Amino acid sequence: MDPKVCSVTTNNKVVSEFTDYEIKFTSPVAVQDGCIILITVPIEDYQSSQFSDLGLFWGWGIFGVKQRLIAEIDDRIGTIKIVDQCQQYSTAEQTESTIILSMLQNPRVVKETKSFQIAIMDSNS
Numbered sequence: 001m002d003p004k005v006c007s008v009t010t011n012n013k014v015v016s017e018f019t020d021y022e023i024k025f026t027s028p029v030a031v032q033d034g035c036i037i038l039i040t041v042p043i044e045d046y047q048s049s050q051f052s053d054l055g056l057f058w059g060w061g062i063f064g065v066k067q068r069l070i071a072e073i074d075d076r077i078g079t080i081k082i083v084d085q086c087q088q089y090s091t092a093e094q095t096e097s098t099i100i101l102s103m104l105q106n107p108r109v110v111k112e113t114k115s116f117q118i119a120i121m122d123s124n125s
Contacts, residue, residue: 008116016108021101027090027120031062034123035086039099042114043078045107054103057082061097062090069099084123 005025012019023039057069057080064087072081080101107113 006116006118010104010106012106014106015110016106018103018105021104023099023101023116023118024096025099025118026096027062029120031086031090031120032122033086033089034084035062036084036119036121036123036125037082037086037099038119038121039080039082039101040117040119041078041080041104042116043075045111045113046078046104054080054101056100056102058100058102059085059098061095062086063097 007024008021009024010019010021054073057071058066059069059082060066063069063085067085069082069085072083073079074081082099
């Protein structure tokens with residue numbers, strides 16, 4: 001996987017169904033304790049009002065072993081922010097990481113969606 005690209009997959013592609021989304025990525029930079037992960041979901045394709053109803057978030061890789069992540073959600077702009085849950089230190093391109101977004105509702109119509117975006121920042125953003 002290109003370290004500057006993330007991939008987003010889901011098992012269930014049925015219109016309007018709730019499903020888990022798997023986001024895989026490799027950090028292009030070293031990740032330190034206190035990192036911030038910001039995921040932007042294309043709200044024009046997904047109902048932003050449902051973000052507050054998202055189920056559990058799971059992560060592993062730069063987060064260490066598989067664990068539940070705590071996220072701040074801004075449903076107005078479609079962002080999911082995970083703060084200070086990285087391992088103490090991971091070198092650039094060291095670890096492929098995965099985040100699972102549970103129970104995100106698929107778009108209401110069959111169409112190609114815009115891209116999810118992921119940003120990795122230090123504790124100072």
